[in-house]
Amino acid sequence: MVLSALMPLFLISSVDRLSDLNDQLLLLLNSAAGRSWLFDSLVAFFLDNDLAKAGVIGCCFLAAWYGGKSSNSTNARRKILITTLVAAVCVITTTKVLSKTIFLPRPEIQSQKIYRLDGDQLVEMKRMPVRFMLDEESQKSYHALLNGDVETNDLGSFPSDHAGFFIAISLGIWLASRRLGWLALGWTAIVILGGKMISAQHTPLDIAAGAGVAIVELSAIQYVLRKRFNGILERLTSLTLRYSALSSAIVFLVAFEVSSTMIHIRAFLGLLAAMRRHVLLGMG
Template sequence: MTTLSFRHTDSRNDTSVLRESLIALAALALLVATTLITFVTPLPLEHQVMLGINQMARESVLFDFIMNVLSYQNLISGVVLVAGFWALWFMPSLMARRAELLTCTVAAFGSAALSRIMQQLTPEHPRPLQDQALNMTPPTGVDAQTLHDFSSFPSDHAAVYIGLAYVIWRLHRKLGLAAFVFAALLCFTRVYLGFHFITDIIGGGALAILTVQVALLPPFQRIGGWLVGFSQTRPHWFYPLAFVACYGIATLVEELRELVGGLLRVMF
């Protein structure tokens, strides 16, 4: 019986490793595909879809306002997804998976930094609002020159939103499904406002999922295990630090980026 039990456990472990590897490969393939579409072979269909979505711009001031609020108000966007993290953290049934939750959440947030690095290393790609071939109409309240200094591919917002939703889904299917729907809505606002192409969103999401899959490797899980232990032995330090970290995740460290950007402009 013991031998059969070990074999059954090994079989499940092998299946789990295979599944995680396939997910990582699929995410990598999707990231490569969207990169090629963006810089090598643009899809005319994507431009048609973007123009179709843009036809709604300025048709309703209220709708444009709602899209702006969902895109810019962190209390409605990032905070909701971070709240999902804490819901999972305090679920008794998931306490054994806290290390996975921690490392994968950090990885999801880290994918935003990776997306910015990709933006710097790849050729400049204009935002839809600045793409002269599209000649899009800016929605009400949107400046056509918004984010013109940054390349659009891949989307760092999509990376964080989809990454967090994926982490939640891994640990809790129903809550994760709701998180994915919410993340999709947030990503749609970025497309509607003309900040991103659809491939930017897909590429950012693929990058986030790939990064989360890497965080599942044993070395990172050991770090997560140490952090979980720290949360139990030093909760008076862990939770204040976690609060600051979650604030940064929910806001995509917006204030810090503005501070650093301002300093760089003044100094150089």
């Protein structure tokens, strides 16, 4: 009886403590920003430049794909990597859906005076005293923010889709090849996700949630596909060995897309949606 009464109090205090810890960690990492133009420009470069940001992950993926010492180990690696790609698509879908339903603006947005709809009233949110980076692009977006230019994507930062996507791919690489996997995981954690926190685009909690989604879905999909659809995976991997030229071309395209967080595929899907609207539905 006493326990059940104390449980909600315990939960609330745990959530508060977690939230405080999350804020403190973010502010600690973000304290590196806004002090040196050179450091900020470097962080921004690795955040914005696809080749610098994700090219390393794409290279690790390709190396793991071709790096088997025997046809058996190549086969095994390719099965893991194909499954990883399926998982990565599921992870990015999950994180996108979650971020659209769970409302948590980016920390940089939370630095402004914001009112949040809470039941029947607008409640002023706690302001996050984040530092802004000094590079040109960050300054531009800071001034746009001061002018109220906020993108819808900036209102749902939980969980981080970058964390979900890149951790899923890097973990898949790690399952296929430990050495390459450590490199990919290290690059993801330090360069990609570290930059996101230094620039106050994501909190450690956003990153942890994205990583959680990646780990859960990658494990589940690896298990299900390899238990239930092993035959299909076998056939696919043997096809990649038989038609190596064609499969190399496809893997190059996949690695290219991984390196650019599937931006081109998303643009292509957008074009298809626009074509459907304009041609099939006759909307203009």
